[in-house]
Amino acid sequence: MAFETREEGTYTVVLVDESRLDASIAESFKVFLFDQIDSGKNKIVVDLSQIRFMDSSGLGALVAGLKKTSGSGLFSLASAQPAVKDLFDLTSMDKLFSLHDSVADAVQGD
């Protein structure tokens, strides 16, 4: 399965076990995220460490997750590789998302 979850304290860590988060899997990733949120998991960290390439569709799925949790939970990202960080910078999405260097950083203080 391309998407996996594990619990770390009160956080749910979602690992995207793919090298590319692109339009071919963005919709299924969004559905997976929504399923997690709808099942009551409202503190989510998305582990991006495996993703070498992300397009605007992949980014859109993350924005959808962030929107869905806004006001009622936490949604942050961890371990983005350089090309992924560049996409966030290019689109100014770094203003919306909390980007952490590691999952450990993201759940710190829990």
Next chain:
Amino acid sequence: MTDSNQLLRLQIDSQLSNTTLVAMAVRGVCAMTTLSPVEINRLELCLVEIVNNAIEHAYGNEAGHPVEICIGLDKNSMNISVSDWGSSIPSDVIDSQEPEEINPDHPEAWLCSGRGLHIVNKLMDDVSYETDEGKNSFIMSKALRY
């Protein structure tokens, strides 16, 4: 240094999973140039965005249609065209250059799609779009420095 006027022509079926094929091909051609790793990543992103557009919008995500990609190299630039034979992009969409305004306090305004063309316009040195006898071509180029 590359020879001038080299051209690679590729064709894929209109399925999103096929974008990886052309992404890897363009990365291979980029390796022949002086483009930096960051520039190569950005070129790959631009190509994928435009191929995605062709599949999703020109063909409505319907498989079984051709998407043609031409990658040309000359002494000064890398030129990429992505062509389809589906619905053309409306001119107001092509001409829209307004950058997205990001307001962290208004989640309802955050866009979940529609950033692809803005990214390409921002990253490529030149872009154009033309339709000729049912063939729509998005053409983009990146200057090379030697």
